[in-house]
Amino acid sequence: MRDLLRENEELMTNIHELEQQETSYRKVFEKRRNELQVDNKLPHKNINYAKEESDLEDLENTSYTCQISIQDPCVLEGGHALLTFEDAQVAQAIIDKKKHHVEFSNEQQEKVTACDVPLGRTVTFEVNMNISNKKLLVRNLPDLPEETLKDKLELTFYKSNIGGGEIETVEYNKNNNTVLITYQENGVVQRVLKTTQHVLQAAGTMYEVVISAVTEKELKKLQIFSDVCQRTVRLAEIRNQEDSEEDIKDLIEIHFQKESNGGGEVEHVAFSRKDTVGYFEPDMA
16 A cells, blocks of 8 residues: 555656646747747838849749848847947957946046847848739629630730730639639730729629739748847946936047057947837848
């Protein structure tokens, strides 16, 4: 009986340990999942398109490629400064030295601490989009027999007054009630799309249909990583309460531009007595 009780206690202990391990593993899993989670909302960003002029009649598809980088914001704590140098080696030397004596306008030197700047999580990916110059998708179709519908659409989108042309195939998709029209020549789709309203006539009734170019989208080169800013230094423990924020930025820039202080050419200085959120742009060089 005692042996059974002892075995039961051992089993209960093992079960308890396994439950604790499971809880620990779940926490690790949740942490990793949150780190890898990508928001589906992109920040507003101006995009410049560079294109090479081509004749659409020579192209079956028009292709676009967009490279996007999303970065977690950098939180600049109140009383800290961010100092960006032109030369990454200068920034690293400032960080390696760690302690710096900066003289402000009160002629009092303050000991500030130089640290690196973790960039947090960065997500980069490439979006490729191909727009067909031969294939046209027709939606919002009326309830007609399939062959009748296809014939009516072929007659409608063949017409030259809407920019149409010779049609190669008309394919009906029952699952989503759409028709795919493929023209024989490239560039016809772009001409047809210039007409904003398209009406299908059948059995004395007018039906307005909706058209769009056939597009294929592909997400490529997805990368999720963390990094440290190579040219920016964070200065902590700035206790100056007398000078204005602009004066403090100027004095920091003057100090760290001097080679005698181990500095170099400064691109930008940020400082605030309140917590501030900012973003870094990738070096394009």
